[in-house]
Amino acid sequence: MPDSTDSANAPSAGRIGPDDVAHLAHLARLAVTDEELHTFAGQLDVILGAVARVGEVAAADIPPTSHAVPMTNVFRADEVRPSLPRDAVLAGAPAVEDDKFRVPRILSEEA
Amino acid sequence: MDELIRLTAADTAAKIATGEVSAVEVAQAHLDRIDAVDGALHAFLHVDADGAIAAAKAVDAKRAAGEALSPLAGVPLAMKDVVVTKDLPTTCGSKILQGWRPPYDATITRRIKDAGVVMLGKTNMDEFAMGSSTENSAYGPTHNPWDLSRIPGGSSGGSSAAVAGFEAPLAIGTDTGGSIRQPAAVTGIVGHKPTYGAVSRYGLIAFSSSLDQAGPFGRTVLDTALLHEVIAGHDPCDSTSIPQPVAPVVAAAREGARSDLSGVRVGVVRELSGPGYQSGVLASFDAAVQTLRSLGAEVVEVSCPHFEYALAAYYLIAPSECSSNLARFDAVRYGLRVGDDGVNSLEDVMSLTREAGFGPEVKRRIIIGTYALSSGYYDAYYGQAQKVRTLIVRDFTAAFEQADVLVSPTSPFVAFGIGERVADPMAMYVNDLCTLPASLAGTPAISVPCGLSEGLPVGLQIMAPALADDRCYRVAAAFEAAVPALTPPELS
Numbered sequence: 001m002p003d004s005t006d007s008a009n010a011p012s013a014g015r016i017g018p019d020d021v022a023h024l025a026h027l028a029r030l031a032v033t034d035e036e037l038h039t040f041a042g043q044l045d046v047i048l049g050a051v052a053r054v055g056e057v058a059a060a061d062i063p064p065t066s067h068a069v070p071m072t073n074v075f076r077a078d079e080v081r082p083s084l085p086r087d088a089v090l091a092g093a094p095a096v097e098d099d100k101f102r103v104p105r106i107l108s109e110e111a
Numbered sequence: 112m113d114e115l116i117r118l119t120a121a122d123t124a125a126k127i128a129t130g131e132v133s134a135v136e137v138a139q140a141h142l143d144r145i146d147a148v149d150g151a152l153h154a155f156l157h158v159d160a161d162g163a164i165a166a167a168k169a170v171d172a173k174r175a176a177g178e179a180l181s182p183l184a185g186v187p188l189a190m191k192d193v194v195v196t197k198d199l200p201t202t203c204g205s206k207i208l209q210g211w212r213p214p215y216d217a218t219i220t221r222r223i224k225d226a227g228v229v230m231l232g233k234t235n236m237d238e239f240a241m242g243s244s245t246e247n248s249a250y251g252p253t254h255n256p257w258d259l260s261r262i263p264g265g266s267s268g269g270s271s272a273a274v275a276g277f278e279a280p281l282a283i284g285t286d287t288g289g290s291i292r293q294p295a296a297v298t299g300i301v302g303h304k305p306t307y308g309a310v311s312r313y314g315l316i317a318f319s320s321s322l323d324q325a326g327p328f329g330r331t332v333l334d335t336a337l338l339h340e341v342i343a344g345h346d347p348c349d350s351t352s353i354p355q356p357v358a359p360v361v362a363a364a365r366e367g368a369r370s371d372l373s374g375v376r377v378g379v380v381r382e383l384s385g386p387g388y389q390s391g392v393l394a395s396f397d398a399a400v401q402t403l404r405s406l407g408a409e410v411v412e413v414s415c416p417h418f419e420y421a422l423a424a425y426y427l428i429a430p431s432e433c434s435s436n437l438a439r440f441d442a443v444r445y446g447l448r449v450g451d452d453g454v455n456s457l458e459d460v461m462s463l464t465r466e467a468g469f470g471p472e473v474k475r476r477i478i479i480g481t482y483a484l485s486s487g488y489y490d491a492y493y494g495q496a497q498k499v500r501t502l503i504v505r506d507f508t509a510a511f512e513q514a515d516v517l518v519s520p521t522s523p524f525v526a527f528g529i530g531e532r533v534a535d536p537m538a539m540y541v542n543d544l545c546t547l548p549a550s551l552a553g554t555p556a557i558s559v560p561c562g563l564s565e566g567l568p569v570g571l572q573i574m575a576p577a578l579a580d581d582r583c584y585r586v587a588a589a590f591e592a593a594v595p596a597l598t599p600p601e602l603s
Contacts, residue, residue: 016482021478024478024481024482024485025474025478026462027481027485028434028465028477028478028481029438029441029458029461029462029465030462030465030466030469030474030477030478031462031463031465031466032466032474033466036471036474039471040474040475040478043475043536044475044478044479044482046536046537047426047475047479047536047537047540048479048482050422050423050426050537051422051423051424051426051427051492051496052423052491052492053420053423054420054423054424054427054492054495054496054498054499055491055495056420057417057420057499057502058495058498058499058501058502059498062498062501062502063498063501064494064497064498064500064501065497065498065500065501065504066321066497067307067321067351067553068307068321068500068504068551068552068553068554068577069306069307069308069351069353069553069577071350071351073350074347074350076347084214084215085214088214089214089444091212091214092211092212092213092214092444092445092446093443093444093445094442094443094445094446094447094448094451095448095451101443101444103443103457104451104453104455104456104457104459104460105453105456105457106456106457107456
């Protein structure tokens, strides 16, 4: 989730430029090419213009529906059970070391 | 063995049960058909010939041993690649999962295996089920058996093309905004989106969790119902699964096929027709309503004034949930990793991997969802969309006080040409105009063929209240029995 500083950087409603797309793509951890920035900016402007209609009808007193079917928490007994074998889980990983997922470094040089 | 591929699933199962044909012969006939035509259709991403023959042999052995067979034992099925299958490739139509073999079976995969249904392979789809044409697959589009230059619908277009093209009598699809019903309509087959929560989502790669629903495809209403009963039912592994008995859909399909529709009130939804709909589609739909009337149904017009906002609400809710769900593709636990050179940080590797692994439609929706959920916009977009959903649920509730089922065309258009709408997302999104209300409300809906326009299939959508899936099947079966069956032209 974006933190509170993101709202200051967030694009203004109805006008999405390439810089706004770059910011959103960064929040989504998505590298994008310059060409994509321009294509998406135009398309997002059109799409968001079209979907903004949701604001026309839903009055303040209408409760939101997150799931069409009423949902309740589902619990199960807290029992120890076998999980998937470690080898089976690691088999699909892009990099493995010492029976663990190997990840690229997390801290930058300066940190 | 051309006649074996043209049998219904019900007839195939009956012939296997009596020993008239073996499950292995049936599986081989379909594998031969796939060999012959899938080069042109590209319905399959992965064919599991060895697994299919082994599963068929197990059914034949069971029969030889005198054991009881389940109703679809030995019948072949095509599985949408969004459903995880243990040790079989599962890509969800995406490069980011190329070569991935899941370590477990989805609940519906397990139920299909347990029922002796023979899985032929995995079918093509729009990447992560985002699309209405199967053109967003990272592995190339699927072609419509009615006209190879046209789309087979989406996102379950591989599954619908496999069934329409006689590669399999049955298939599994998933429907988030219409991705079972719309491909069924444009390929001239039957497809049902069950009540949300009626079929387990455990092991379905998530797109929009509050909307995603797996369901069956078949060439007849009864076949579709038979598969529905195999996959439906409560699953403790899915917290959104409804702990209630499955609606008696097979009995409803059988009853519908032999009875008229006296006493059934059918509501025609005023808002799901008119400008923007192809005239040939509207003509087929009007003829279908006449057929329902001639079967004894009482036809009334109902108004659902908020349905016109369904498209807007859907294209906020689905991207928002997708931007959250697809965060799991982080280049750590499975799938692709790009840029891991010892210099790039984890965050850079994540961004580079997602850039290389996701196609344009997925990126577009992730960015829209990130925007709609971001601080300052959440209330105006996602929050408002959830309120519109409430209004659509209320429209359905009011309409079902006046009618037992609601009907509309399934899609405003017949299948369009491959490549025709790729550059214009909004033109693509309106494909799902008629199917979105039932998706947002979680109600069941079926598409059944109702004629041709421009030589291409048109679908009739029949919607029912939540958990009354059997009503869809009953009305669809009565309708099917009253109209001529559609058969696509021969594929060379």
